[in-house]
Amino acid sequence: MKISMLVIALFFSVCIVQAQNIRKVKIKEVLHYIDTTQKPVVINFWATWCAPCVHELAYFEKEIQKAAGDKVQILLVSVDYADDYPKTIEKFIQEHGYTSTVWWLNETNAADFCPKIDKTWNGNIPATLMYNPSTHYRKFYNRQLTAPQIPEAVEQLLSTAN
Numbered sequence: 001m002k003i004s005m006l007v008i009a010l011f012f013s014v015c016i017v018q019a020q021n022i023r024k025v026k027i028k029e030v031l032h033y034i035d036t037t038q039k040p041v042v043i044n045f046w047a048t049w050c051a052p053c054v055h056e057l058a059y060f061e062k063e064i065q066k067a068a069g070d071k072v073q074i075l076l077v078s079v080d081y082a083d084d085y086p087k088t089i090e091k092f093i094q095e096h097g098y099t100s101t102v103w104w105l106n107e108t109n110a111a112d113f114c115p116k117i118d119k120t121w122n123g124n125i126p127a128t129l130m131y132n133p134s135t136h137y138r139k140f141y142n143r144q145l146t147a148p149q150i151p152e153a154v155e156q157l158l159s160t161a162n
Contacts, residue, residue: 020093022078022086025103027113030077040132040157041073045105045117045125047080048092052144053126061100063150071158074100079125082106118142130157 034041042064046053057076064074076098078089085104093102107113114121118140121127128141130153137157145153 020090020098020102022089022093023101023103024085024106025077027105027107027116030103030105031116033075034129034131037073037131037133039073040068040071040130040134040137041075042154042157043075043077043117043129043131045077045079045127045129047078047125048084048088049080050125056126056144057096057098059147060145060150061098063147064154067151067154068158072154076100076102078102078104079107080104082108130154132157135159 030043034043044057044060046057048054061074064072078085080089085106089102089104105113110123114123117127117129120140121142124142126144128145130139130141131137137159139153139156141153
């Protein structure tokens, strides 16, 4: 009996550890994060209902970590609908085992928030911003990145040359 209680307790503790708290943010908080980060950052804008986003996320985190280790912060910013926050997003993150920080962008006017991230962003997702505060390197990808493109993009992000 004690062993089965221990197994059950361990199971629930693992489930609790894996659960993520998805922070609800406005665009000004994302911009503040970009402006104040001390490490190179990769910010991916995505949604659970977006097939190219789901495809990209399947390798996104792993490829960045393989290329950069802990030299780069990864922030996954969900642009899911309000009805999907937080349950659908949390379930998606947990089912796929993502460990990066996840925020939900509580904005509805893409014409307002997209150009604040990058003036070329037309609202398409997935979209990725790579920024290095040390070198002021800033690159915006208004498209899905392939698995082979990510290490090259991260190398440029971490390079000391602009």
